[in-house]
Amino acid sequence: MTQSLAIIGASGYTGAELIRLLATHPSFEIRALAANSKAGQPLAAVFPHLRHLALPDLVTWEEIDFAGIDLCFCALPHKTSQEVIAQLPRHLKIVDLSADFRLRDPADYQKWYGNPHAAPDMQKEAVYGLTEFYRDDIAAARLVAGTGCNAATGQYILRPLISAGVIDLDEIILDLACGVSGAGRSLKENLLHAELSEGTNAYSVGGTHRHLGEFDQEFSALAGRPVQIQFTPHLAPFNRGILATAYLRGDAAAVHGALKAAYADEPFLTVLPMGETPSTHHVRGSNFCHIGVVADRLAGRCIVVAALDNLTKGSSGQALQNANLMLGVEETAGLMLAPCFP
Amino acid sequence: MTQSLAIIGASGYTGAELIRLLATHPSFEIRALAANSKAGQPLAAVFPHLRHLALPDLVTWEEIDFAGIDLCFCALPHKTSQEVIAQLPRHLKIVDLSADFRLRDPADYQKWYGNPHAAPDMQKEAVYGLTEFYRDDIAAARLVAGTGCNAATGQYILRPLISAGVIDLDEIILDLACGVSGAGRSLKENLLHAELSEGTNAYSVGGTHRHLGEFDQEFSALAGRPVQIQFTPHLAPFNRGILATAYLRGDAAAVHGALKAAYADEPFLTVLPMGETPSTHHVRGSNFCHIGVVADRLAGRCIVVAALDNLTKGSSGQALQNANLMLGVEETAGLMLAPCFP
Amino acid sequence: MTQSLAIIGASGYTGAELIRLLATHPSFEIRALAANSKAGQPLAAVFPHLRHLALPDLVTWEEIDFAGIDLCFCALPHKTSQEVIAQLPRHLKIVDLSADFRLRDPADYQKWYGNPHAAPDMQKEAVYGLTEFYRDDIAAARLVAGTGCNAATGQYILRPLISAGVIDLDEIILDLACGVSGAGRSLKENLLHAELSEGTNAYSVGGTHRHLGEFDQEFSALAGRPVQIQFTPHLAPFNRGILATAYLRGDAAAVHGALKAAYADEPFLTVLPMGETPSTHHVRGSNFCHIGVVADRLAGRCIVVAALDNLTKGSSGQALQNANLMLGVEETAGLMLAPCFP
Amino acid sequence: MTQSLAIIGASGYTGAELIRLLATHPSFEIRALAANSKAGQPLAAVFPHLRHLALPDLVTWEEIDFAGIDLCFCALPHKTSQEVIAQLPRHLKIVDLSADFRLRDPADYQKWYGNPHAAPDMQKEAVYGLTEFYRDDIAAARLVAGTGCNAATGQYILRPLISAGVIDLDEIILDLACGVSGAGRSLKENLLHAELSEGTNAYSVGGTHRHLGEFDQEFSALAGRPVQIQFTPHLAPFNRGILATAYLRGDAAAVHGALKAAYADEPFLTVLPMGETPSTHHVRGSNFCHIGVVADRLAGRCIVVAALDNLTKGSSGQALQNANLMLGVEETAGLMLAPCFP
Structure with a gap:
C-alpha cells in the first residue's frame, strides 16, 4: 500500500537528498513539495538532477492540502521549522530535519540557538531521532527530531x-x-x-x-x-x-x-x-x-x-529510516543503495 | 525468478560499478566474482564500499563453475577480454565491457588497438551495445560488446x-x-x-x-x-x-x-x-x-x-541495461537510481 | 627607485592576485588599498593569506590621496570601473582590470554589456592591454585596459x-x-x-x-x-x-x-x-x-x-606586466614566479 | 656572490619544490640536478611546470662533479639517502630532506624505519633542521637533517x-x-x-x-x-x-x-x-x-x-631556509613568496 508524503523545504540539500532516496522507495509517494522562496517552479529548475522524476511542482507550504498526506518531512532551517510545524495539522506524522526539536529542555535550546523556543509544548512530544537507540519510541511517535549530522x-x-x-x-x-x-x-x-x-x-x-x-x-x-x-x-x-x-x-x-x-x-x-x-x-x-x-x-x-x-545517514537517510518505522514499513526500505565509489 | 550472474574483472571500477547497480536489482543474483590478481580476497578488501553486501569472495575466472550462470559480465582490459571470452562455455550470455568486440572488422580492431584479434569468429556474433539503437539485436544476442564511454x-x-x-x-x-x-x-x-x-x-x-x-x-x-x-x-x-x-x-x-x-x-x-x-x-x-x-x-x-x-550510462549501467534485455526483464531494472548531487 | 601604487577593488580575487605578485616586486610599493564595501578593515581580515605583508588598511577609493601615487590598478566590476576611473586625477597612470575600456567602439560596449558607456572620451585614450601585441602603445599609455582572461x-x-x-x-x-x-x-x-x-x-x-x-x-x-x-x-x-x-x-x-x-x-x-x-x-x-x-x-x-x-597571465599578471612597461621598469619584474605544482 | 647548488632526487615533489623556490633566489644557482631513474632527460620532461627555467639536464648523482658545488640538497627516499650521502665529498654542505638523519640514536632509527642505519657516524654530525629552534647549530653545520612535515x-x-x-x-x-x-x-x-x-x-x-x-x-x-x-x-x-x-x-x-x-x-x-x-x-x-x-x-x-x-615550510622551504643559514645569506632569501590563494 502506497503512503503519501510531503516535503517542506525541498530546495535545500537535505530536501533533495530525501527526494533522491524516495525515488526508489517501494511504497512511499511524494505528493507535495514546498519551498516558499521557489514556489511555482518545477523541481527540475532547482535541482536538475531530479528532472527524470514525475513530481509535483514546488508550492508554498501553506498551499499544501495535508488531508491525504500521511507524513511530512520538514527540512527547513532551525527556528523557521518550529514555527511551521506548530501550524501543521495534528493528524500528520512529522520528521523534522532541523535542530528545533532535538533538545528536550527549552532552556538548552535557547542557550545553543539563541532564541526562545516557539513551540515548547510540541517539544515535549518530540522523539530524538537517532534510530538505532530510539527505535520503539520513533515507531510510536508523531513528531521525530532528526539529529545533527x-x-x-x-x-x-x-x-x-x-x-x-x-x-x-x-x-x-x-x-x-x-x-x-x-x-x-x-x-x-x-x-x-x-x-x-x-x-x-x-x-x-x-x-x-x-x-x-x-x-x-x-x-x-x-x-x-x-x-x-x-x-x-x-x-x-x-x-x-x-x-x-x-x-x-x-x-x-x-x-x-x-x-x-x-x-x-x-x-x-x-x-x-x-x-x-x-x-x-x-x-x-x-x-x-x-x-x-x-x-x-x-x-x-x-x-x-x-x-x-x-546527507544520508547523518540527515535525510536517517529521516527516511525513521519515517519507515513511523509508517510501519520495512526499516531499510529505500535505503540499501550502495555507496557511490569512485 | 532470480537469474544468476558472474562478473569477471571485478576489481576494476567498471566491475565495482556493476556490483553497485546490481545491489538493488530486483531479480539478478551475483553468483561469482573473478579478479585473477586478487583471487582469494573478499571483495571488501578490494572495494570496502561494498562491504555491506553478501557476496562471494574473489576467485580466478577459471575457478568459476558456469553451469548455473545465466549471464557473465566481462570487465577485463581489452585484449585479455577476447582471450578469456573465447574460452567461456557457449551456453553463457556475455556482456563484454572491454573494447574487444566493438569493431566489426578485425582489421579496424588491429588498426586502433595494435594487435591482431584473437577471436575473429566470435566478433561476428557480437552485437554493438548502444542499447537505444540496437535494442532488438541485443535482446537476441549471446555476446554484446559494450561501447566506449x-x-x-x-x-x-x-x-x-x-x-x-x-x-x-x-x-x-x-x-x-x-x-x-x-x-x-x-x-x-x-x-x-x-x-x-x-x-x-x-x-x-x-x-x-x-x-x-x-x-x-x-x-x-x-x-x-x-x-x-x-x-x-x-x-x-x-x-x-x-x-x-x-x-x-x-x-x-x-x-x-x-x-x-x-x-x-x-x-x-x-x-x-x-x-x-x-x-x-x-x-x-x-x-x-x-x-x-x-x-x-x-x-x-x-x-x-x-x-x-x-561509469554508469557510459559503461556499467549500459551493460546492465543490455543484460536486462538479454535476460528478458524490465530494461530499467536496477537502473532508476537518482543522480547523487551534491 | 621605488614607485608608488594604489589598488582600487582590493577585496576581489584579481586584487588579491595583484598584491600577491607585488609582494616580491623589487621596485613597486603599495601605498593604498581601496575596497569600499570593506573599508576600515585590515587586508588580513579579507585575505588572511596576505597577513604577513605590511600593507595599508582598506579604505574607500575616495579616501585615497593620489598625490604621491604613480599608478593605480582598478580591479572593480565593469560599469563601476568606468565611473570611478572618470573621477581619478589626470596625472595618474591607470591599469584597469575590468571590461570597461576593452572595446574601442562604445556601441560595441553597449551591445555586449548592456549599458551605455559612461566615459566614452576616456575610452579613446585607452590602450588594449594584451602586452605582447601592444607593447609600445602600452609603454606610452596613461590608461590601459586589461583584457578578458x-x-x-x-x-x-x-x-x-x-x-x-x-x-x-x-x-x-x-x-x-x-x-x-x-x-x-x-x-x-x-x-x-x-x-x-x-x-x-x-x-x-x-x-x-x-x-x-x-x-x-x-x-x-x-x-x-x-x-x-x-x-x-x-x-x-x-x-x-x-x-x-x-x-x-x-x-x-x-x-x-x-x-x-x-x-x-x-x-x-x-x-x-x-x-x-x-x-x-x-x-x-x-x-x-x-x-x-x-x-x-x-x-x-x-x-x-x-x-x-x-588570474595571473589572464588578468593580474598581465596588469603588472603592463604596469612595468608604463613605469619604465623591467617588464618581467615580479612576474618570474615559477608555477606552483603540485 | 652566487653560490652553487646541486639537488639529488630532483624528480620527486620536494625536489621540484626546491627548484620552484630557487627559481627566484637572488644568489643561489642550480648547477646539477640528479634523478637516477630519469637521468638523461631534461627536467621539463619530468616537471613541465619548470620548463621556463634554464637548468641542467637530469643526471645520475654519481655523474655530478661536486668540485664547484657549495651545497647539495638530498631529496631521496629514506635509506637511499644515507647510502648516497655517505659517499659524497666532505667539502660539501648537505641538507637532507629524508628521514635518515633526524633521529640521533641509531636504535631509534632502526625502531621506526625498520633497517639498521648505514651511516651512524655521519648521524653524529647531523643537526636537526627545525630552523627556528636550531638556528645557530644549523648555521655551523655541514649536514642538516630536514624534519618530517x-x-x-x-x-x-x-x-x-x-x-x-x-x-x-x-x-x-x-x-x-x-x-x-x-x-x-x-x-x-x-x-x-x-x-x-x-x-x-x-x-x-x-x-x-x-x-x-x-x-x-x-x-x-x-x-x-x-x-x-x-x-x-x-x-x-x-x-x-x-x-x-x-x-x-x-x-x-x-x-x-x-x-x-x-x-x-x-x-x-x-x-x-x-x-x-x-x-x-x-x-x-x-x-x-x-x-x-x-x-x-x-x-x-x-x-x-x-x-x-x-612541501614548503614542512620540507623544501625549510631546507632552503637552512641552506641560507649554512651559506651565510639572508635567511629569508627566496622564501618570501606570498601564499597562492585562491
Missing part, C-alpha cells in the same frame, strides 16, 4: 561505550572533519569552491558548536551524570562525508567488543575488524556507517574512527 | 542527427571532457590526485583516440558513406562524468527536433528545452543522459552538449 | 595565425575550460563548492559570451575584414587555469611555425614541440602560457591548445 | 609550550590532516585521484606514524624527561597543506602568551589573535605557518591549531 556520528561511536562503561567519561575528545554539504546551500564566501577547495580549517573551536547541546543531553542522560566532551569540527573539501576521530581512555578490546555487541544486528552500522579504520570514500551516498577501533601506543588509550555520509 | 556520449548526440539528415557530415567536431574514472584503476603518474586535481589537459589530440574507431564504424554505417569526425578528449578533475560539446552545421531547431523525436520514449535520455545545456553534476552516479541544443550566433551552426556518467 | 588565451593562439595568414578565418572554433576564480568572488549558487566541484558544464553557449566582443574587435582589425569565431566556455572544477582548444583549418606545420616565430623572444610564452599539448597544472600560479599544436587526422586541419592561469 | 607542524605548536611549562606533558593529543603531496609521487592506489578525492581517512592510527620518533626525541630532550604524545594523521583531499589540531591541558592565555613570545621575531611564524584559528588555504605555496589558540569550554583545556604547507 555530527551529533549522529559522535553518538554512533560513544553511546555503546558509555552504556557499557568501558571508557572514562571525563576524557572524551571528538575530532571531526565534515564535508561541505553539511553547511547547506547557503551563499557564504567560505563555501565558494575557490575558497573551500584545496584546504581545510577548524571551526566552532573550543566547545561552541551547537551539536554539543545534543551530546551533552544524550550522554548525560545515558550516563546518569553530567558528561561533557571536547569537540572540534573541521570543514573539509569534499561534498559528502563525516569522519570522526575519538580519543578515548579505555581498553581497546573492550571498546571494540562493546561496539560489536551494540551493532551486531544493525543493518547500517558496521564495526570493522580490530585495528582497521574507515574512510568516508566508502560510505559516500549511502546510509551506512563504518566504525573502527585501534589501541594507542599509550596504555589504556584508544582511538575510534567513524565514517558516514552527512 | 566517450563513444556512447558522442553517438547520443550524433546518431539521430545523421539519421535525420539535419547536419553536414563533413563538419562534425566533438570536444569532450572526461572524469578520471574513465582511465580506470591504473597506477599512472598523471592519475595521481596531486597531478590531476586542480587542472585539465587534452589527450589523444589530433584524431588518435581509439573511440574514433567506433565513431567511424557507426556513423559511416548509418550515413551509408564514410564519415570521419574530429574528436578531442580532455582529462578533467572529477571522478565521474563526461561532458561532450559538439560543433555542428545545421539548423538548431531541426537538430533539437531530431533529438526530441529520437528520444521521446527513452527512459534514460532527456533532451532539454531549446537553449538549455546540461551539466555532469546532474547525472553523476546515474544512468541518465541529458542533452541540450543551442543555436550559434553564426547562421547555420549549432552546438549540442551532452552529459552522462562514464 | 578567455580573450587573452584565445588571442595567444589566434593572433599570430591570423597575421601569418595560415588559417581559414571563417572556420575558427575555440572551446575553452575556465577555472572557478574566473567568475570572481561572487556569492552564486553555482559557484558553491558543493555545486561546482566534481563536474563541469558549458555556459554562454552559442556565441553570447562577452569576450567575443574582444575577439571580434581584435581579429577583425588584424585581418582587415570581419572575423567571427565560434566560442564555448566551460566552467571546470579547479580554482585557477584556462585551457583553450582551438579547431582550425590550416597546415599544422605552418601554424606551429607562425606561433614559434611570434613568440621566439617572449619571456612568458612557450610554444611546445610539435605534437605536444599543455596542461593548466603546469602554469598554475604563474605568468606563463604554454601552447601546443597537433595535426588532425583530417588533412588540412589542426588543433592548437593553450594553457595559462586566468 | 608533520613533525615540524607539531613542534611549532608544542615546543614553546613545553619550554614555558604551560601544558601538561602527559596529556598531549595531536590530530592532523595532511594533503596528498605529503605522500610523495608514489604510484599507489589510494593516491589516485579517483580514490583520494572527495573523502578522507585516518592512517597510521594508534601511535605508529614514524614522525612520532621525532616528537619523542625532541619533546623528551626539551622537557628533560620522557614525553610521549598521541598523534593521528589523516589523508585529506588537497595537494598542499597540513592542519594540526592539538588538544592540550593548560591555560589558554598562558599558551597563547608562550607562542607569541616564542615567535615574536620569527619571519615565517604568525600567532593569530586569541580565539582565531588558521586555514591551510592561507599558507598554500608559501613558507609561512599560522598558529591559533582557543580556550575550550572545559576549564583548563585549550586547543591550538597550526597550518603550514607541507
Whole structure:
C-alpha cells in the first residue's frame, strides 16, 4: 500500500537528498513539495538532477492540502521549522530535519540557538531521532527530531561505550572533519569552491558548536551524570562525508567488543575488524556507517574512527529510516543503495 | 525468478560499478566474482564500499563453475577480454565491457588497438551495445560488446542527427571532457590526485583516440558513406562524468527536433528545452543522459552538449541495461537510481 | 627607485592576485588599498593569506590621496570601473582590470554589456592591454585596459595565425575550460563548492559570451575584414587555469611555425614541440602560457591548445606586466614566479 | 656572490619544490640536478611546470662533479639517502630532506624505519633542521637533517609550550590532516585521484606514524624527561597543506602568551589573535605557518591549531631556509613568496 508524503523545504540539500532516496522507495509517494522562496517552479529548475522524476511542482507550504498526506518531512532551517510545524495539522506524522526539536529542555535550546523556543509544548512530544537507540519510541511517535549530522556520528561511536562503561567519561575528545554539504546551500564566501577547495580549517573551536547541546543531553542522560566532551569540527573539501576521530581512555578490546555487541544486528552500522579504520570514500551516498577501533601506543588509550555520509545517514537517510518505522514499513526500505565509489 | 550472474574483472571500477547497480536489482543474483590478481580476497578488501553486501569472495575466472550462470559480465582490459571470452562455455550470455568486440572488422580492431584479434569468429556474433539503437539485436544476442564511454556520449548526440539528415557530415567536431574514472584503476603518474586535481589537459589530440574507431564504424554505417569526425578528449578533475560539446552545421531547431523525436520514449535520455545545456553534476552516479541544443550566433551552426556518467550510462549501467534485455526483464531494472548531487 | 601604487577593488580575487605578485616586486610599493564595501578593515581580515605583508588598511577609493601615487590598478566590476576611473586625477597612470575600456567602439560596449558607456572620451585614450601585441602603445599609455582572461588565451593562439595568414578565418572554433576564480568572488549558487566541484558544464553557449566582443574587435582589425569565431566556455572544477582548444583549418606545420616565430623572444610564452599539448597544472600560479599544436587526422586541419592561469597571465599578471612597461621598469619584474605544482 | 647548488632526487615533489623556490633566489644557482631513474632527460620532461627555467639536464648523482658545488640538497627516499650521502665529498654542505638523519640514536632509527642505519657516524654530525629552534647549530653545520612535515607542524605548536611549562606533558593529543603531496609521487592506489578525492581517512592510527620518533626525541630532550604524545594523521583531499589540531591541558592565555613570545621575531611564524584559528588555504605555496589558540569550554583545556604547507615550510622551504643559514645569506632569501590563494 502506497503512503503519501510531503516535503517542506525541498530546495535545500537535505530536501533533495530525501527526494533522491524516495525515488526508489517501494511504497512511499511524494505528493507535495514546498519551498516558499521557489514556489511555482518545477523541481527540475532547482535541482536538475531530479528532472527524470514525475513530481509535483514546488508550492508554498501553506498551499499544501495535508488531508491525504500521511507524513511530512520538514527540512527547513532551525527556528523557521518550529514555527511551521506548530501550524501543521495534528493528524500528520512529522520528521523534522532541523535542530528545533532535538533538545528536550527549552532552556538548552535557547542557550545553543539563541532564541526562545516557539513551540515548547510540541517539544515535549518530540522523539530524538537517532534510530538505532530510539527505535520503539520513533515507531510510536508523531513528531521525530532528526539529529545533527555530527551529533549522529559522535553518538554512533560513544553511546555503546558509555552504556557499557568501558571508557572514562571525563576524557572524551571528538575530532571531526565534515564535508561541505553539511553547511547547506547557503551563499557564504567560505563555501565558494575557490575558497573551500584545496584546504581545510577548524571551526566552532573550543566547545561552541551547537551539536554539543545534543551530546551533552544524550550522554548525560545515558550516563546518569553530567558528561561533557571536547569537540572540534573541521570543514573539509569534499561534498559528502563525516569522519570522526575519538580519543578515548579505555581498553581497546573492550571498546571494540562493546561496539560489536551494540551493532551486531544493525543493518547500517558496521564495526570493522580490530585495528582497521574507515574512510568516508566508502560510505559516500549511502546510509551506512563504518566504525573502527585501534589501541594507542599509550596504555589504556584508544582511538575510534567513524565514517558516514552527512546527507544520508547523518540527515535525510536517517529521516527516511525513521519515517519507515513511523509508517510501519520495512526499516531499510529505500535505503540499501550502495555507496557511490569512485 | 532470480537469474544468476558472474562478473569477471571485478576489481576494476567498471566491475565495482556493476556490483553497485546490481545491489538493488530486483531479480539478478551475483553468483561469482573473478579478479585473477586478487583471487582469494573478499571483495571488501578490494572495494570496502561494498562491504555491506553478501557476496562471494574473489576467485580466478577459471575457478568459476558456469553451469548455473545465466549471464557473465566481462570487465577485463581489452585484449585479455577476447582471450578469456573465447574460452567461456557457449551456453553463457556475455556482456563484454572491454573494447574487444566493438569493431566489426578485425582489421579496424588491429588498426586502433595494435594487435591482431584473437577471436575473429566470435566478433561476428557480437552485437554493438548502444542499447537505444540496437535494442532488438541485443535482446537476441549471446555476446554484446559494450561501447566506449566517450563513444556512447558522442553517438547520443550524433546518431539521430545523421539519421535525420539535419547536419553536414563533413563538419562534425566533438570536444569532450572526461572524469578520471574513465582511465580506470591504473597506477599512472598523471592519475595521481596531486597531478590531476586542480587542472585539465587534452589527450589523444589530433584524431588518435581509439573511440574514433567506433565513431567511424557507426556513423559511416548509418550515413551509408564514410564519415570521419574530429574528436578531442580532455582529462578533467572529477571522478565521474563526461561532458561532450559538439560543433555542428545545421539548423538548431531541426537538430533539437531530431533529438526530441529520437528520444521521446527513452527512459534514460532527456533532451532539454531549446537553449538549455546540461551539466555532469546532474547525472553523476546515474544512468541518465541529458542533452541540450543551442543555436550559434553564426547562421547555420549549432552546438549540442551532452552529459552522462562514464561509469554508469557510459559503461556499467549500459551493460546492465543490455543484460536486462538479454535476460528478458524490465530494461530499467536496477537502473532508476537518482543522480547523487551534491 | 621605488614607485608608488594604489589598488582600487582590493577585496576581489584579481586584487588579491595583484598584491600577491607585488609582494616580491623589487621596485613597486603599495601605498593604498581601496575596497569600499570593506573599508576600515585590515587586508588580513579579507585575505588572511596576505597577513604577513605590511600593507595599508582598506579604505574607500575616495579616501585615497593620489598625490604621491604613480599608478593605480582598478580591479572593480565593469560599469563601476568606468565611473570611478572618470573621477581619478589626470596625472595618474591607470591599469584597469575590468571590461570597461576593452572595446574601442562604445556601441560595441553597449551591445555586449548592456549599458551605455559612461566615459566614452576616456575610452579613446585607452590602450588594449594584451602586452605582447601592444607593447609600445602600452609603454606610452596613461590608461590601459586589461583584457578578458578567455580573450587573452584565445588571442595567444589566434593572433599570430591570423597575421601569418595560415588559417581559414571563417572556420575558427575555440572551446575553452575556465577555472572557478574566473567568475570572481561572487556569492552564486553555482559557484558553491558543493555545486561546482566534481563536474563541469558549458555556459554562454552559442556565441553570447562577452569576450567575443574582444575577439571580434581584435581579429577583425588584424585581418582587415570581419572575423567571427565560434566560442564555448566551460566552467571546470579547479580554482585557477584556462585551457583553450582551438579547431582550425590550416597546415599544422605552418601554424606551429607562425606561433614559434611570434613568440621566439617572449619571456612568458612557450610554444611546445610539435605534437605536444599543455596542461593548466603546469602554469598554475604563474605568468606563463604554454601552447601546443597537433595535426588532425583530417588533412588540412589542426588543433592548437593553450594553457595559462586566468588570474595571473589572464588578468593580474598581465596588469603588472603592463604596469612595468608604463613605469619604465623591467617588464618581467615580479612576474618570474615559477608555477606552483603540485 | 652566487653560490652553487646541486639537488639529488630532483624528480620527486620536494625536489621540484626546491627548484620552484630557487627559481627566484637572488644568489643561489642550480648547477646539477640528479634523478637516477630519469637521468638523461631534461627536467621539463619530468616537471613541465619548470620548463621556463634554464637548468641542467637530469643526471645520475654519481655523474655530478661536486668540485664547484657549495651545497647539495638530498631529496631521496629514506635509506637511499644515507647510502648516497655517505659517499659524497666532505667539502660539501648537505641538507637532507629524508628521514635518515633526524633521529640521533641509531636504535631509534632502526625502531621506526625498520633497517639498521648505514651511516651512524655521519648521524653524529647531523643537526636537526627545525630552523627556528636550531638556528645557530644549523648555521655551523655541514649536514642538516630536514624534519618530517608533520613533525615540524607539531613542534611549532608544542615546543614553546613545553619550554614555558604551560601544558601538561602527559596529556598531549595531536590530530592532523595532511594533503596528498605529503605522500610523495608514489604510484599507489589510494593516491589516485579517483580514490583520494572527495573523502578522507585516518592512517597510521594508534601511535605508529614514524614522525612520532621525532616528537619523542625532541619533546623528551626539551622537557628533560620522557614525553610521549598521541598523534593521528589523516589523508585529506588537497595537494598542499597540513592542519594540526592539538588538544592540550593548560591555560589558554598562558599558551597563547608562550607562542607569541616564542615567535615574536620569527619571519615565517604568525600567532593569530586569541580565539582565531588558521586555514591551510592561507599558507598554500608559501613558507609561512599560522598558529591559533582557543580556550575550550572545559576549564583548563585549550586547543591550538597550526597550518603550514607541507612541501614548503614542512620540507623544501625549510631546507632552503637552512641552506641560507649554512651559506651565510639572508635567511629569508627566496622564501618570501606570498601564499597562492585562491
